[in-house]
Amino acid sequence: MTGILTSGLEQGLVFSFMVLGVFVTFRVLDFPDLTVDGSIVTGAAVTAMALTNGWSPALATATGTLAGFAAGTVTGILHVLLKSGSDATNYGPKLLAGILTMTGLYSLNLRIMGLGTSATARSNVPLLGEPTLIESIENLLSIELTTWRLIAALAILALVIKLVLDWFLHTEVGLAMQATGDNEQMIKALGVNTTVVRIAGLGLANALVALSGALVAQTQGFADIGMGIGTIVAGLAGVIIGEVLFGSRSVTWVLFSVIGGSVVYRLLIAGALRVEQIDPTDLRLLTAILVVIALATPTVRRKVVRM
Amino acid sequence: MNTRVAEPPKPGSDHDGLLVTNMRKAFFPGTPNEVVALDRVDLLVHPGDFVTIIGSNGAGKSTLLNAIAGTFPVDRGSIVIAGRNVTREAEHTRARLVGRVFQDPRAGTAPSMSIEENLSMAMLRGQRRGLRRGVNGNRRREIQDQLGLLGMSLEGRVSAEVAKLSGGQRQAVSLLMATIAEPRLLLLDEHTAALDPKVAQTIMDLTGKIVMERRLTTLMVTHNMELALRWGNRLVMMHQGRIVLDVGQKDKSGLKVADLVAKFHEVAGESLVVDRMLLD
Ligand SMILES: Nc1ncnc2c1ncn2[C@@H]1O[C@H](COP(=O)(O)OP(=O)(O)OP(=O)(O)O)[C@@H](O)[C@H]1O
Ligand SMILES: [Mg+2]
Numbered sequence: 168m169t170g171i172l173t174s175g176l177e178q179g180l181v182f183s184f185m186v187l188g189v190f191v192t193f194r195v196l197d198f199p200d201l202t203v204d205g206s207i208v209t210g211a212a213v214t215a216m217a218l219t220n221g222w223s224p225a226l227a228t229a230t231g232t233l234a235g236f237a238a239g240t241v242t243g244i245l246h247v248l249l250k251s252g253s254d255a256t257n258y259g260p261k262l263l264a265g266i267l268t269m270t271g272l273y274s275l276n277l278r279i280m281g282l283g284t285s286a287t288a289r290s291n292v293p294l295l296g297e298p299t300l301i302e303s304i305e306n307l308l309s310i311e312l313t314t315w316r317l318i319a320a321l322a323i324l325a326l327v328i329k330l331v332l333d334w335f336l337h338t339e340v341g342l343a344m345q346a347t348g349d350n351e352q353m354i355k356a357l358g359v360n361t362t363v364v365r366i367a368g369l370g371l372a373n374a375l376v377a378l379s380g381a382l383v384a385q386t387q388g389f390a391d392i393g394m395g396i397g398t399i400v401a402g403l404a405g406v407i408i409g410e411v412l413f414g415s416r417s418v419t420w421v422l423f424s425v426i427g428g429s430v431v432y433r434l435l436i437a438g439a440l441r442v443e444q445i446d447p448t449d450l451r452l453l454t455a456i457l458v459v460i461a462l463a464t465p466t467v468r469r470k471v472v473r474m
Numbered sequence: 475m476n477t478r479v480a481e482p483p484k485p486g487s488d489h490d491g492l493l494v495t496n497m498r499k500a501f502f503p504g505t506p507n508e509v510v511a512l513d514r515v516d517l518l519v520h521p522g523d524f525v526t527i528i529g530s531n532g533a534g535k536s537t538l539l540n541a542i543a544g545t546f547p548v549d550r551g552s553i554v555i556a557g558r559n560v561t562r563e564a565e566h567t568r569a570r571l572v573g574r575v576f577q578d579p580r581a582g583t584a585p586s587m588s589i590e591e592n593l594s595m596a597m598l599r600g601q602r603r604g605l606r607r608g609v610n611g612n613r614r615r616e617i618q619d620q621l622g623l624l625g626m627s628l629e630g631r632v633s634a635e636v637a638k639l640s641g642g643q644r645q646a647v648s649l650l651m652a653t654i655a656e657p658r659l660l661l662l663d664e665h666t667a668a669l670d671p672k673v674a675q676t677i678m679d680l681t682g683k684i685v686m687e688r689r690l691t692t693l694m695v696t697h698n699m700e701l702a703l704r705w706g707n708r709l710v711m712m713h714q715g716r717i718v719l720d721v722g723q724k725d726k727s728g729l730k731v732a733d734l735v736a737k738f739h740e741v742a743g744e745s746l747v748v749d750r751m752l753l754d
Pocket of ligand 1: 531536
């Protein structure tokens with residue numbers, strides 16, 4: 168039982184940044200962004216390559232995060248090129264922009280992981296023996312990060328990121344970003360260049376996603392090209408579960424909710440894996456079914472209609 | 475064109491109003507579906523003028539307001555607002571000078587954000603937005619003062635979601651958002667048409683009060699000829715993309731609805747349906 172609890176908590180917190188990123192795209196920007204399946208790998212790949220090249224874990228993590236920001240801005244720019252007119256409810260170009268970036272990132276991520284090796288591309292970077300953020304924290308505090316301490320450290324990081332995101336969304340620029348997803352025509356008429364705001368917002372969201380990727384690589388000890396598949400649905404599951412279980416009465420509150428949703432989702436997954444008949448390869452199907460069930464609930468449907 | 479334009483002249487100078495010259499706008503140009511929505515439109519509005527605009531469906535009234543606000547580029551002609559040639563400026567650039575209220579109360583506000591967040595955003599119209607707190611103490615105080623003037627008891631509900639307000643309340647907030655940063659030009663497009671009569675009356679009275687107090691240069695489109703005659707100091711009638719009647723304060727005060735209908739028949743021909751204009 169504690170195995171389920173600790174692994175669910177750890178995974179839930181590691182992926183909570185990704186869920187926050189998905190929240191920013193789906194809820195704040197009203198932009199169903201599929202880039203995330205690629206940008207989470209980019210975060211992991213860039214961080215892993217930086218680590219194997221001797222960069223400090225903090226710098227490597229920051230660089231991976233920035234790479235995610237860049238990926239998000241590419242989706243934003245593609246969206247500008249693909250859309251015609253200014254119909255904010257036209258999701259086609261938004262979906263296509265994300266799909267194109269995600270597809271391109273697949274090749275790029277393989278290339279990134281092959282950098283500096285004899286291969287042009289690699290699908291996996293092991294981090295055996297490389298110092299990671301976990302060791303950095305252990306050295307800094309001169310303690311050993313046992314399972315529960317690691318969970319505490321991740322919880323603190325999630326809290327800090329949550330507070331920063333909360334602060335940002337309530338600044339002048341942040342309000343303009345919220346309004347871009349809520350009523351673009353209105354905020355444009357108040358003098359805001361919503362094109363730029365949306366590109367920056369997608370960058371921010373994918374930076375959060377890539378941060379999760381960087382942490383996944385460092386906690387599981389490798390970066391892998393397959394780790395991104397299904398990220399968007401897992402992120403959506405976290406957002407929806409969080410909103411349904413913990414509510415969404417304000418931005419400040421809902422940011423907590425979706426972190427909680429991420430943890431609950433990973434606890435469910437960890438629990439499901441204990442069931443003998445369920446194989447790890449079944450997880451994506453389970454996630455999809457979970458999202459479908461959630462969507463079939465009328466109260467959830469009402470919330471999600473806005474997506 | 476030149477993007478660095480001098481600051482707009484001080485209020486009261488000759489160029490402080492709106493000058494539209496020889497403007498043309500066609501939709502689907504060069505196709506069989508071409509619609510010339512505006513054709514050779516000239517309009518000089520002095521600062522502080524309150525112009526009401528009437529005309530049948532499809533006359534080009536909304537297109538005129540959209541063109542001035544920069545929703546789309548025009549094919550020909552120029553637009554000068556408060557001494558600044560904005561013809562080639564993007565909508566969000568000229569937004570600094572122009573406040574708008576639309577027919578749909580949902581158009582002017584962000585529904586899932588609070589009243590104070592909406593108004594705080596409006597207070598920053600056309601200004602550079604930074605990483606300061608969007609809703610701060612000073613802004614909140616001013617917002618409460620302004621909401622108090624509406625007489626709708628909204629000042630005690632500043633953190634309520636706008637989606638929770640009634641259509642009338644929402645339109646009142648839209649009106650406040652359009653005017654709180656004192657734009658050089660206020661564009662109202664049938665902004666009371668979607669409200670029930672009593673609420674429409676309230677919003678119209680508020681509009682009059684705000685426009686008078688702040689001496690805002692205003693264009694108001696309406697289908698209601700009574701409204702068009704009662705409010706403002708000038709009346710413009712449009713038909714098929716052109717301005718066909720333009721009466722100033724002196725002549726307007728003697729004008730009756732019947733005169734407008736007669737004028738309308740004169741330009742449009744008896745056969746044309748004017749039921750919507752008459753019914754309102
Ligand atoms: N975005 C657009 N695309 C294509 N055609 C348009 C567009 N906007 C307006 N038109 C056309 O331009 C003409 C003028 O329309 P406009 O909306 O300006 O009329 P209006 O005077 O505001 O009418 P109403 O009283 O019905 O609001 C109409 O023939 C309309 O179909
Ligand atoms: Mg119209």
